[in-house]
Structure formats: structure tokens, C-alpha cells
Amino acid sequence: MELSFNEQIDFAIWILIESSTKVSPFDLHSVKTSLEKPLINPEQWNEWLTTLVSVFDPRLLCKVEDINSEVESELAQYQSFIKNYSLNSTTIPGLDWVAIRHNIEQRSAWKQLQYAQAIQEYGQQLKVGLSPISYWRHDKQIEVWLSQMWKIYQENHPQNTNINLIMESSKNVFYPQLDTIKKFYLVNYPSFVQHQVFSTTTIIGISESQEIDIQSFLQQLNLI
DSSP, rough: OOEEEHHHHHHHHHHHHHHTTTTTTTTOOOOOTTTTOOOOOOHHHHHHHHHHHHOOOGEEEEEEEESHHHHHHHHHHHHHHHHHHHHHSSSOOOHHHHHHHHHHHHHHHHHHHHHHHHHHSSSSOOOOOGGGGGGOOSSSHHHHHHHHHHHHHHTTTOHHHHOOOOOOHHGGGOOOHHHHHHHHEEEOSOOOEEEEETHHHHHHHEEEESOOOHHHHHHTTTTO
């Protein structure tokens, strides 16, 4: 389980606000009627957001090419560490290497399962791009506008004290052991909203102007 801030995902939410596009549950922001802006198709935006989330899914980092090779490699590294530790210590730890191997095998199998579930959910693994615009697959005029807005976003990155405080407070949190990976992305948004994109990923809108009880917030996410 992990709390995170991702610029590309935050940008996708920011675009809704800047374009006055409303897509549930991100439909609580005001409409900027005085600005000229393109019309973004909500379904196309949602597809774009879903693609962005899938690209950064942490389960895709769990790929195991060969379990036996990984187990032997990790076991060898651990044995080397213990050997070096023993040379510099008067106390040589007594270890159950059979149990250690079993734990490594279980962890490797769990990682392989996480990766397989992600691929089954998305169909393929996309490469992480330097720009969220590279994942837009629709209107070229919108793509040009998004590129311009991405530059503006990077130059004037919206600051959110509440997000910063939540991220800082979560550093010392003990995360409960789960059967699968869970990720929460915090994004700038005028109101508190939650949006579960996939079974493992939830986007949470955090307002800069609204006071937030951080401890209660973490409790709601079962982080404390």
C-alpha cells in the first residue's frame, strides 16, 4: 500500500479544471466561461487517464523472468551479506537457510502473480513516457493544446500544502500486509473526492483551501 503524487496524473485532473470539463466524480469544480478552450470529450479523457494510471501501475515492476533464477540470485546476495557481516562481527547469526529460501520463493511467486494480474487487466505493458501527451490517442487539435498546457503546468506547478503534509505524515506509517498492491494517487482538486480507476489504484482529490484532518484521512485509508 502506497501514497504517491504523480505529476502526469495530477496534470490530467488539472486539465479538467482548465478546460471546464466535468467527468464524475471530478465534476465539482467551477466552469471558466470567460476563457477560450477546446471541448474535451469526457470518454476520451477518461481513456487517457486510465492509460496514464496503467503505465505507472507498480505491479508492472514486479516482473519475474524466472523464479528459480531470481531465488538463487537473491539467496546468493543474502549469503554474501551474512558472510561479510560475520567477518566484521564477533557474533555469527544462526540462520535457517531452508526457511529463508522458502520465504524468497514465496515472495518471488507473489511478485510474478502481481505482474500477471496487471497484464491480464491491461492487455499489455506500455513504456513510461516523459510526457502525458504521448498517451493521448485522439483529436490532434486537443493534443496540440495539451502540449501547450503541459508546459504551463510544469512552469507553474500547483502547490498544495495539504498534499505535502499528507505525504510527509505517511512516511512513518506502517503499511499493513495485503495480498495485492494498493496505490493511492493524491491530486490537486477543489473538493475531496475519491475515484477508483482499477482494483489496485485510487485517485484522491485534495483541496489546498480546505482544512484536512490528516490522521483521520490516513485512518480512512486504513494506513494507521
